[in-house]
Amino acid sequence: xxxxxxxxxxxxxxxxxxxxxxxxxxxxxxxxxxxxxxxxxxxxxxxxxxxxxxxxxxxxxxxxxxxxxxxxxxxxxxxxxxxxxxxxxxxxxxxxxxxxxxxxxxxxxxxxxxxxxxxxxxxxxxxxxxxxxxxxxxxxxxxxxxxxxxxxxxxxxxxxxxxxxxxxxxxxxxxxxxxxxxxxxxxxxxxxxxxxxxxxxxxxxxxxxxxxxxxxxxxxxxxxxxxxxxxxxxxxxxxxxxxxxxxxxxxxxxxxxxxxxxxxxxxxxxxxxxxxxxxxxxxxxxxxxxxxxxxxxxxxxxxxxxxxxxxxxxxxxxxxxxxxxxxxxxxxxxxxxxxxx
Amino acid sequence: xxxxxxxxxxxxxxxxxxxxxxxxxxxxxxxxxxxxxxxxxxxxxxxxxxxxxxxxxxxxxxxxxxxxxxxxxxxxxxxxxxxxxxxxxxxxxxxxxxxxxxxxxxxxxxxxxxxxxxxxxxxxxxxxxxxxxxxxxxxxxxxxxxxxxxxxxxxxxxxxxxxxxxxxxxxxxxxxxxxxxxxxxxxxxxxxxxxxxxxxxxxxxxxxxxxxxxxxxxxx
Numbered sequence: 001x002x003x004x005x006x007x008x009x010x011x012x013x014x015x016x017x018x019x020x021x022x023x024x025x026x027x028x029x030x031x032x033x034x035x036x037x038x039x040x041x042x043x044x045x046x047x048x049x050x051x052x053x054x055x056x057x058x059x060x061x062x063x064x065x066x067x068x069x070x071x072x073x074x075x076x077x078x079x080x081x082x083x084x085x086x087x088x089x090x091x092x093x094x095x096x097x098x099x100x101x102x103x104x105x106x107x108x109x110x111x112x113x114x115x116x117x118x119x120x121x122x123x124x125x126x127x128x129x130x131x132x133x134x135x136x137x138x139x140x141x142x143x144x145x146x147x148x149x150x151x152x153x154x155x156x157x158x159x160x161x162x163x164x165x166x167x168x169x170x171x172x173x174x175x176x177x178x179x180x181x182x183x184x185x186x187x188x189x190x191x192x193x194x195x196x197x198x199x200x201x202x203x204x205x206x207x208x209x210x211x212x213x214x215x216x217x218x219x220x221x222x223x224x225x226x227x228x229x230x231x232x233x234x235x236x237x238x239x240x241x242x243x244x245x246x247x248x249x250x251x252x253x254x255x256x257x258x259x260x261x262x263x264x265x266x267x268x269x270x271x272x273x274x275x276x277x278x279x280x281x282x283x284x285x286x287x288x289x290x291x292x293x294x295x296x297x298x299x300x301x302x303x304x305x306x307x308x309x310x311x312x313x314x315x316x317x318x319x320x321x322x323x324x325x326x327x328x329x330x331x332x333x334x335x336x337x338x339x340x341x
Numbered sequence: 342x343x344x345x346x347x348x349x350x351x352x353x354x355x356x357x358x359x360x361x362x363x364x365x366x367x368x369x370x371x372x373x374x375x376x377x378x379x380x381x382x383x384x385x386x387x388x389x390x391x392x393x394x395x396x397x398x399x400x401x402x403x404x405x406x407x408x409x410x411x412x413x414x415x416x417x418x419x420x421x422x423x424x425x426x427x428x429x430x431x432x433x434x435x436x437x438x439x440x441x442x443x444x445x446x447x448x449x450x451x452x453x454x455x456x457x458x459x460x461x462x463x464x465x466x467x468x469x470x471x472x473x474x475x476x477x478x479x480x481x482x483x484x485x486x487x488x489x490x491x492x493x494x495x496x497x498x499x500x501x502x503x504x505x506x507x508x509x510x511x512x513x514x515x516x517x518x519x520x521x522x523x524x525x526x527x528x529x530x531x532x533x534x535x536x537x538x539x540x541x542x543x544x545x546x547x548x549x550x551x552x553x554x555x556x557x558x559x560x561x
Contacts, residue, residue: 052469074473081471092466096484096558105480106470137560157470 001161001193002028002051006060009046020046022217023060030160033187033194035204035225037240038214044197047214051163051195052084053077065160082110085154085192089166091146093138099125099149100134106156124152128182144175151182155190162186164196168203180206201244205229205301213237226302230271247308249295254338257294263312265294266324269332270307279330280311287323289315310336349532352519357539359433360515363505364543366437368498371444376490378404378445379452380478390464390474400449407446413507415443436513440504444497451493455486488559495551499544506540516540 009021020043028034038044049055050062053069061068064080072080093102100121107117125131128148138146147167154162164183168176184207186192198204204211204225211228213221213236221234229245232238241247247267248254257265268280284291296309313320327333382400385393410418416439420430423438459482467481483490509517516536524533 054465054469078471078473081469084469086466086469088462088466090460090462092460092462094463094481094485096487105467108480109467109470109472109476139560153470 001030001065002026002195003063004047004050004060005063007047007050007057007062008059009043009050009055010058019217021050021057024214024217024219025060026212026219026222028193028195030193031187031191032209033183033196033207035208035211036195036197036214036219037199037201037204037211038197039199039236042214043217044214045165048163048165048195048197051161052081052086082106082157083159083161085151085157085159085162087147087150087154087162087164087167089169091138091143091150091170093146093149093153095138098135098137099130099141102138102149103152103156106153110157120156121152124155127155128152142175143171144178147171147175147179148182151179151186155186155192160193162192162194164194166198167196169198169200176200176203177206183207201240204240205244205299209302213240224302226271226304226306229301230269230306245297245299245308247296248310248336251338254336258338262294263292263314265310265312265336265338267332267334267336268296268307268309268311268327270298270305270309271331272304272306279327283323283326284313286326287315287319289313289319289323349523353516353535353539356514356516356519356536357543360502360505360509360517360540360543363433363436363440363508363513363515364498364501364547367440367444367501367504368494370437370441371448371497371501372494374441374445375448376452378449379456380482382449382453383456383482384474384478390468390477404446404449407443408450412439412443412504413511415439416508416511431512433514436505436508436515440501440508443504444501447500448494448497451497452486452490455489455493456482458489459485488555491551491555491558495548495555498547498551502540502543502547 004024004026006023006025007021008019008023011018011020022043024047036044036047046055050057051064056070061070063069064084069077069080094105097105103121103124104117107120112120121134122131125134128151130145130148130152133141133145138149141149150167162183167183168179171179180203183194183196187194187207196203196208208225210223211225212219213228213234215236221228221232221237228237229241232241254265280291290313292312292314294310294312296307298305298307298309300306313323324333378400382397383389384391385397385400387394387397407415419439419442423430423435427435427438429435463485464477464481467477472480505513505515506517506520509515509519510521512518516539520533520536523529524536
């Protein structure tokens with residue numbers, strides 16, 4: 001659907017050259033929700049703008065539905081842009097137009113007949129749940145409502161692709177959830193491929209199928225959200241993952257645990273199916289061992305369970321070793337080190 | 342020598358009409374010219390939809406040359422051009438020409454400033470929806486800037502009332518001419534007072550109209 005081939009973008013600032021995007025190769029499949037995550041200044045916003053040529057690549061190419069978009073004439077490029085909806089962090093609604101006027105705008109550009117426009121606008125506003133706000137002006141709306149208008153406007157010309165530039169970064173957590181659910185609905189019900197960029201890992205966790213992590217203009221890790229969360233490779237990726245799942249308590253608490261004579265702690269990671277079986281309980285019972293869950297979480301990732309628990313065992317040392325050996329066959333388990341510092 | 346008020350009032354009415362004609366005609370021509378130059382200035386600016394450094398610099402320098410010249414000097418300085426185009430340097434239309442030129446450069450700057458205050462994200466959004474530069478100008482830039490633009494034009498209108506009085510002193514007719522010939526040269530304070538009151542009323546009306554219109558468009 002979208003294919004970056006060693007795409008690069010270099011800006012010239014005076015005599016200085018800034019490489020915003022460095023030879024990125026990525027392939028976004030039809031129907032998926034693909035997230036690009038990175039800290040601010042990582043180049044993700046520039047990368048996103050290569051998709052609809054708001055920025056031109058200075059090297060490499062970007063293909064959309066098999067066409068190298070750099071080869072398109074201005075006229076064909078404008079046609080292509082109608083098939084790529086875009087939403088923004090600051091919504092970018094027209095203040096001089098009503099909600100309905102904003103949603104109608106791309107249809108007017110496309111020369112759609114008036115009657116069709118009003119029908120389509122009504123349908124879109126119903127889809128995003130803002131039918132009663134058609135005649136309001138943007139300044140009368142809340143942030144979440146504004147983004148809904150942004151989404152309705154981006155969907156007006158029935159695009160195949162929706163690109164989202166930090167679409168939830170200006171919203172509060174509740175509203176973020178609301179907008180993410182709406183994006184999921186856009187993907188599921190309308191079959192629209194979504195490419196989004198964000199600096200918030202929970203956005204990736206909530207709706208993405210696959211993720212790419214960007215740092216200093218380059219993609220440093222790509223994979224399914226589940227694999228990336230359960231087994232992050234790059235230190236930056238690990239930092240992002242830790243931002244949403246506290247996988248270990250603070251060192252103070254750990255030291256306190258040890259000072260009180262607490263047992264060794266083990267990290268147990270469950271993935272998918274195993275999370276539904278009573279593995280811990282059945283294996284420890286078999287060897288007459290007690291287990292104690294000290295810390296951790298079990299969450300949903302891409303509609304699969306993902307558990308990350310800190311566990312201690314009580315009982316004979318040898319039996320504990322046997323328990324660990326047996327657990328290793330079905331789940332990941334490792335001892336947690338307590339740093340002295 | 343006292344003024345004969347019976348013959349004087351019709352002159353006042355006629356002069357007021359001339360002043361209003363000068364202001365409105367200048368406002369119309371000056372707006373057309375000024376908005377065009379202002380838009381051109383904005384879209385040719387670095388990084389904008391029709392970036393053109395050369396054209397931008399030429400316009401920018403031209404505006405900076407014309408704007409600081411005091412109007413009364415500008416009026417005299419371009420009189421050869423006025424004669425070439427209007428055919429005379431005396432009368433209402435001969436005043437409208439230099440007023441239009443001077444006003445359009447001022448309006449161009451106001452338009453440019455109003456356009457610069459539009460969130461660039463809105464322009465980017467229109468671009469992303471497949472709008473051409475021409476469509477961006479007429480369906481995004483102008484509507485988005487309209488409210489402040491009307492306030493800007495109101496400001497210009499009031500300067501134009503001032504300009505018209507100056508044009509009057511060098512043969513342009515209007516209230517300025519009456520005030521100068523009767524009030525200044527004949528030392529008749531009452532005539533001066535009447536013209537000043539009429540000018541104040543005109544200014545008040547223009548400001549009221551501008552405020553009302555812009556409030557309607559900006560919804561505040």
